[in-house]
Amino acid sequence: MPREILDIPLANGAPGSRRSVRMIRYGAADTRPKAYIHAALHADEAPGLLVAHHLVEALDAADMRGEVRGQIVVVPYANPLGLAQFVNGDHLGRFDLASGRNFNRHWPALGKELTSRLAGRLGNDREENVVLIRRAIRDLLEERRGGLEVDSLYTTLAREAFDSDLVLDLHCDDEGLMHMFAQPEIAADLTDVAAELGCRAVFSQPASGGSTFAEACVEPWLKIAASFPDKPVPTACIAATVELRGFIDIDDELAVGDIAALMNSLRRRGYLAGPARPSPAPLCDVTGFDACDIVRTPVFGIIVYRTELGETVTDGQPIADIVNPHGIGEEARITVRARTDGVVVTRRLKKLVAANQVIAKVAGARALAHRKGYLLED
Numbered sequence: 001m002p003r004e005i006l007d008i009p010l011a012n013g014a015p016g017s018r019r020s021v022r023m024i025r026y027g028a029a030d031t032r033p034k035a036y037i038h039a040a041l042h043a044d045e046a047p048g049l050l051v052a053h054h055l056v057e058a059l060d061a062a063d064m065r066g067e068v069r070g071q072i073v074v075v076p077y078a079n080p081l082g083l084a085q086f087v088n089g090d091h092l093g094r095f096d097l098a099s100g101r102n103f104n105r106h107w108p109a110l111g112k113e114l115t116s117r118l119a120g121r122l123g124n125d126r127e128e129n130v131v132l133i134r135r136a137i138r139d140l141l142e143e144r145r146g147g148l149e150v151d152s153l154y155t156t157l158a159r160e161a162f163d164s165d166l167v168l169d170l171h172c173d174d175e176g177l178m179h180m181f182a183q184p185e186i187a188a189d190l191t192d193v194a195a196e197l198g199c200r201a202v203f204s205q206p207a208s209g210g211s212t213f214a215e216a217c218v219e220p221w222l223k224i225a226a227s228f229p230d231k232p233v234p235t236a237c238i239a240a241t242v243e244l245r246g247f248i249d250i251d252d253e254l255a256v257g258d259i260a261a262l263m264n265s266l267r268r269r270g271y272l273a274g275p276a277r278p279s280p281a282p283l284c285d286v287t288g289f290d291a292c293d294i295v296r297t298p299v300f301g302i303i304v305y306r307t308e309l310g311e312t313v314t315d316g317q318p319i320a321d322i323v324n325p326h327g328i329g330e331e332a333r334i335t336v337r338a339r340t341d342g343v344v345v346t347r348r349l350k351k352l353v354a355a356n357q358v359i360a361k362v363a364g365a366r367a368l369a370h371r372k373g374y375l376l377e378d
């Protein structure tokens with residue numbers, strides 16, 4: 001079946017400014033397994049836009065060769081609201097300017113409502129339960145109307161993604177190496193994708209209440225399984241937040257390499273016909289995100305880095321100096337140090353920072369005492 005292009009209108013926009021989300025579907029809408037891949041939910045994170053562009057080309061070619069076996073949905077730009085947010089010439093794509101909401105937070109945790117709806121309805125057949133739960137997810141999202149235009153964006157994406165088997169949410173960091181976030185319950189299922197992409201860190205990040213898009217995709221399955229322990233309920237959706245390096249790491253060569261990785265992962269999982277080449281050896285272990293030192297500057301100033309991206313550092317090693325433009329001589333400069341042994345996986349692109357802003361992430365191996373509670377950045 002030829003691929004289908006859907007332009008789904010968003011509701012509740014201002015008069016005269018109707019927006020839509022484009023989805024490109026390979027395989028029929030009821031075919032399994034179903035993969036969902038979208039780009040730039042944080043709309044300023046452009047590497048995913050180029051990767052999605054190349055992914056559509058690669059999937060078109062695979063489709064022409066008759067290789068599509070499952071269903072693959074590509075959303076080449078997930079966030080038309082954020083894409084349009086140019087303010088005085090600068091693009092601001094992380095937060096919705098209308099509501100102040102971070103576009104990758106406050107995704108709905110459907111598990112509780114689904115649990116009450118499914119009480120007494122699940123049986124002893126695992127596959128039948130999966131079908132029943134997916135239908136309940138779709139029905140619940142179908143009922144969700146109203147709210148802001150950004151709410152319409154959320155439900156439009158969720159309706160397509162939440163019933164998928166595999167979800168990849170393509171982001172990027174500021175200046176960064178390829179890395180990935182996944183919940184501990186499913187991180188092991190994604191190690192081949194991480195290895196294919198050449199991830200230098202895979203962070204196992206416990207759910208924080210259905211907050212991020214990827215968490216919200218998985219949350220219903222974990223919640224329902226915990227609520228009905230005597231019924232077979234698999235985690236039928238695995239989802240990852242993929243950080244495609246940094247903001248400026250955009251070129252065709254990188255994107256084509258990433259597409260080879262994604263296409264091989266899809267082939268291995270039966271979405272595409274033909275043998276997949278063996279997965280390469282992973283470049284890192286899965287580590288807890290609470291083992292990642294989020295290095296912040298205590299003061300306003302200019303960052304002068306003393307470590308490179310990808311450098312292995314030790315506890316106490318200087319990451320950067322922060323130079324306060326108000327100070328004179330040595331008093332102007334303070335040193336910020338790593339608080340763990342690990343690899344510098346991100347740095348900041350723009351070097352002027354306010355107090356408490358993140359200037360680096362160091363992926364370590366052991367949980368850090370100062371990293372408790374809610375772990376994600378704003």
Ligand SMILES: [Zn+2]
Nearest residue numbers: 042045171172
């Ligand atoms: Zn992001």
